[in-house]
Amino acid sequence: MTPSTAEAVLFWVLAPIMVLAAGGLLFARKAVHAALCVITVMISLAFLYVAQEAPFLGVVQVVVYTGAVMMLFLFVLMLVGVDASDSLVETLRGQRWIGWVAALGLGVVLVGVVGRTVYPDAVGLGDANGATNPVGVARIIFGQHVFALEVVGALLVTAALGALVLTHRQRLKPVVRQRERAAARVKAGARLTPLPAPGVYARHNAMDVPALDPDGNPIEESVPRVLRIRGQEAGTDAFHADTYRRAVTAVLAQRGVTATDAEVDAALGTTEDDPRPPAAPPGTTAGPTTDITLGEGSTGTETQP
Amino acid sequence: MTLTHYLVLSAILFSLGAATVLLRRNAIIVFMGVELMLNATNLALVTFARLHGDLTGQVMAFFVMVVAAAEVVVGLAIIVSIFRTRKSASVDDINLLKS
Incomplete structure (x- = not known):
């Protein structure tokens, strides 16, 4: 099985966009621009998932990542202040250079290993997706991985509770409402x-x-x-x-x-x-x-x- | 093109995410770098699922997404509470343990 020409066109259109957008995350000065770049990458990834015979994951990618996660990021950006930009003061000496070298080395190693490995002939998901892709994925999730799914459900509940606890703020002063404000003004x-x-x-x-x-x-x-x-x-x-x-x-x-x-x-x-x-x-x-x-x-x- | 192209793209995206984590100081942008790395691994998982004709790879990607969602919720809550107490979202300002 080899990818069709249409898929190749889609890939060669989307891949440069994704790499550019990921570079935008690395270089953008403002956090909002970085968030928009990540959203671009994630939507393009959804396209690639659908092209790779994973329509269920494509939809989940849009709903969960672009729809929920990145919107949460934008909310927090607005809370924290859009102006919050990077400081250019180096607290650790040489950290920037070491970071560049490490990231570049990681990229070279990963691309080298992944690109030079000889893979078996691609099987394709024609058989596995026989009864549509969501049904196939559901058979595996609810067949072999039921326990993992339950654990993940507990994890989500715990995460929601954790967020509530972490952002909770104790009220230290009495509430000032309209009536109190008016009284203070008169006084x-x-x-x-x-x-x-x-x-x-x-x-x-x-x-x-x-x-x-x-x-x-x-x-x-x-x-x-x-x-x-x-x-x-x-x-x-x-x-x-x-x-x-x-x-x-x-x-x-x-x-x-x-x-x-x-x-x-x-x-x-x-x-x-x-x-x-x-x-x-x-x-x-x-x-x-x-x-x-x-x-x-x-x-x-x-x-x- | 072959499926290897997808894997190379995933490796590039992963390294860019790692570079973001290593080089940026704003905690929120660092966090977005982590998200980019998770997305890159998802792409690799989906590609391997197709390579082997086995949907388990897609199931793994699905679990990664769910765990990432939980992680984002807690992580952003931590960033917000740090910002409230220290008025800063820079990862370099959190050096209380430095002697």
Whole structure:
């Protein structure tokens, strides 16, 4: 039995993709990219399983590996923080070189042994898959390997319990609910009403532009807290409504005086070169960065831009 | 092509997974390297099943998948709890036993 031409085409299309994706796992800087590369490898493997007369394993590969395991990886990546990248500091001297040499040596040995061995003529699974592949696999699992299957079931239950125990967190402080928060606000004399929405009466409607109060002054707390902590708000100076300047200009215009910006500046006693500076790029405005506590649920990584 | 090509591909994938385990510092990526190695062995098992005309190889691959699923659940739980206490997912930071 030799593989058909179609299978050869499938293999030669998928094999380079898989090796490239596996290399992506090795070299990708961001963990999410590495996870996507592994997902590529796993889906390609499912194709190869189906081509290799193992349709049951192909389906299980997609359902269990890409569907469950890799999604679990992505969930944990989101929990741990997508930014968590590798440190380049070597704590063990020469570990990187030894690692490269060991991995390369392992690859050369494996490929050499596997590639140079003479195998018997391939039998193919035509007979074994006579009553369809899932039935054949089931006969072996529930025939010769029943005990192993039971043990594996116990293992899965144990693993689920283990995950629950390992990620369990003891509650050390009392729960702070809405009622307690409200009471604390009243006690502290803080703002009781909801915060104004950002940007509503300002020149833009974006989240990072502070709202303006009736005097035209920006209300800094109208910008969402996360944006303020990251320093991504669009700056309060840039969106000052300049109502006083406008009023002066309007009064002067009523009297028939057309004043230039410079003359108004002189009359107002302000010497702004550019009364409306452009909005600062994200990350450059000075905002509170460390002095805001985000409470118990914080991972401490929110302040890192 | 012959079935040997599948085995060589499986060997290459296994070594790339091993290299990931040896060279990367992020615990989650290291873990994905382990998964890649398990997948590579599965490919070899499926290929050997076809080579010998015996479905037992596929059954072994099936068991590897189930055990890998259990292993991932526990391993990721350990990574999450380490991250909670040490605020880091780097395998180099876990050197409490170093004198």
